[in-house]
Amino acid sequence: MSLKTRWYKWQEELIKKYLVYTKGKAYKYAFSYWPFIELYPGPSGSTYVHFRKRHLLDAPAFSSLIRPFNKVYILGSGPSVNNQDLTLLKQEAVITLNGSLVAACQTGLVPYAHIIIDANFILNRPDLVQLLPPKVPLLVSLSALKAMACFCPAQLHNRTVLLVRNPLEIFPHPIGTVQRLPERYFVKSSDNAAYFSLAPDLGFSDGGSVMTIGIQLAYYLGVQQVFLLGLDIGNATQPRFYESKHNCQKCGLLRDYETKILPFMQLTRQVFEARGKEIYNCSPISKLPYEVIPYFHFPEKKR
Numbered sequence: 001m002s003l004k005t006r007w008y009k010w011q012e013e014l015i016k017k018y019l020v021y022t023k024g025k026a027y028k029y030a031f032s033y034w035p036f037i038e039l040y041p042g043p044s045g046s047t048y049v050h051f052r053k054r055h056l057l058d059a060p061a062f063s064s065l066i067r068p069f070n071k072v073y074i075l076g077s078g079p080s081v082n083n084q085d086l087t088l089l090k091q092e093a094v095i096t097l098n099g100s101l102v103a104a105c106q107t108g109l110v111p112y113a114h115i116i117i118d119a120n121f122i123l124n125r126p127d128l129v130q131l132l133p134p135k136v137p138l139l140v141s142l143s144a145l146k147a148m149a150c151f152c153p154a155q156l157h158n159r160t161v162l163l164v165r166n167p168l169e170i171f172p173h174p175i176g177t178v179q180r181l182p183e184r185y186f187v188k189s190s191d192n193a194a195y196f197s198l199a200p201d202l203g204f205s206d207g208g209s210v211m212t213i214g215i216q217l218a219y220y221l222g223v224q225q226v227f228l229l230g231l232d233i234g235n236a237t238q239p240r241f242y243e244s245k246h247n248c249q250k251c252g253l254l255r256d257y258e259t260k261i262l263p264f265m266q267l268t269r270q271v272f273e274a275r276g277k278e279i280y281n282c283s284p285i286s287k288l289p290y291e292v293i294p295y296f297h298f299p300e301k302k303r
Helices: 003-022 025-032 079-083 098-106 119-124 142-151 210-220 253-274
Strands: 037-041 047-051 054-059 071-075 093-097 113-116 138-141 161-164 186-188 195-197 225-229 278-281
Touching: 003 025, 003 119, 003 142, 025 142, 037 142, 047 142, 047 161, 054 161, 071 098, 071 210, 093 098, 093 210, 098 113, 113 210, 119 142, 138 142, 142 161, 186 253, 195 210, 195 253, 210 225, 210 253, 253 278
Parallel strands: 071 093, 071 225, 093 113, 113 138, 138 161, 225 278
Antiparallel strands: 037 047, 047 054, 186 195
16 A cells, blocks of 8 residues: 555544544544535536535536436446456446456447446556546546545546435435435335435435446436346455455455345345336356346356
8 A cells, every 4th residue: 555545544534533523423424525525516417526625527417428228237346257258248338337347448348337436446446447438427426536536637537427426425414314315216115224216416325336326327327127247246255357366455245235235136126127127137156146136147258
């Protein structure tokens, strides 16, 4: 870890302690971007984003995205992707997540959109961010946006950048509850353990995995079929397909499986079926039961 990265993380810890001490624990969620990132409403649902009191970019509304065809493939980073023939996706709409951009580049895919939620991905693998083609829309959390503004700001220039926000964590308000989310824009499970966003401009559900952001985006785009690749979970302790044993980031999928991922996926199945849409898990090795998200066999590479 570089000295700059160590300072960055140490600074965040100080901010977290400050927020807890001055405002209370209900505000500590903002430590990863406050006070550096500031948001102001712009025209037509857009958002002006400032970084360290200076204008950084204008984030458009999600309605500005060009709608893809009737199906979308969401490409995760599970090791099973190594064995699948991704060249078959060259003419398809593909949403890439974090390091799955490597697979896209290796197979000549140009993603429909790319999503980065975890700022640690920026801190640990800024080299992979350089692979993103300039015309591909980028969806980022505020914490990832701050990290990019600090470590790879050039990747934000002349690019469509859309904001992924958690509707329960809107600074300067304290953390909210699922019960208070408006039912017009959010579908909630009966026990309020999970929710699904129908309006990305108001925020996305944190379903414990960046894959869940891609699912909500695909649903919003109105596609009929969604195929999930690399959603392995069960082998989350192994290196991602683009990593090695000596260059591997920690993964929280197993930690969040019971409390976040599984409830979200169960609700997702209900949301899709209620509207006559289809969603499939293309990972042949997955902790997520196929009774929740049914399995679809994606062709393997020819040996």
